Amino acid sequence: MENLIEKLLYRSRWLLAPIYLGLSLAVIALCFLFFREVYHLLAHILTIKEADVILLVLSLIDIAMVGGLLVMVMMSGYENFVSALRVDDDEEKLAWLGKMDSSSLKAKIAASIVAISSIHLLKMFMNLEHIANDKLQWYVIIHMTFVLSAFLMSLGDSKFFKN
Incomplete structure (x- = not known):
């Protein structure tokens, strides 16, 4: 069985x-x-x-x-x-x-999400006159969340924490 x-x-x-x-x-x-x-x-x-x-x-x-x-x-x-x-x-x-492997794929996905978010944020800055300040603030917060998440995932996969 x-x-x-x-x-x-x-x-x-x-x-x-x-x-x-x-x-x-x-x-x-x-x-x-x-x-x-x-x-x-x-x-x-x-x-x-x-x-x-x-x-x-x-x-x-x-x-x-x-x-x-x-x-x-x-x-x-x-x-x-x-x-x-x-x-x-x-x-x-x-x-x-x-x-x-799945670990490096995860890191590449996280880095890609940060890069895509960066481009989206740059588009928001380029179109600043049509964006409310509170909306822009949320874009920055969300982007920084992606950056921090990617950093913490890479830190978690580093050799420093595996020993």
Whole structure:
């Protein structure tokens, strides 16, 4: 009976595969958003203000970072929890593939969230005349919470606390 339960538990990891595949649909959605923003930028390039161009470019960077985060979670999560990815020899292999355990994935996710939050906060500062002070204060508090959380997670994973 114990052997059967262990086999079922081990094979249940494959239930995660459709979830990781589903994340690729989110990457497709981000592609549509990205190119919608590019179209908006190019369609109005002659009439748009410099500050608005910067805000649009920051939005593009934000979308790209979220897309990179999704790909990293998809592939590393699949490799760590489902099965090793087999990439053909003639295909280009990502340098980090197969080298990121769940601890380093967690650290990369935390760093990505801080970077995405930083870009969002910069967008708020660029659009300061349209933002209430109390709203901006909450953005800064939330961002600092992300920074502190990422710092504490990295500190918790450091060798200092493992000995």
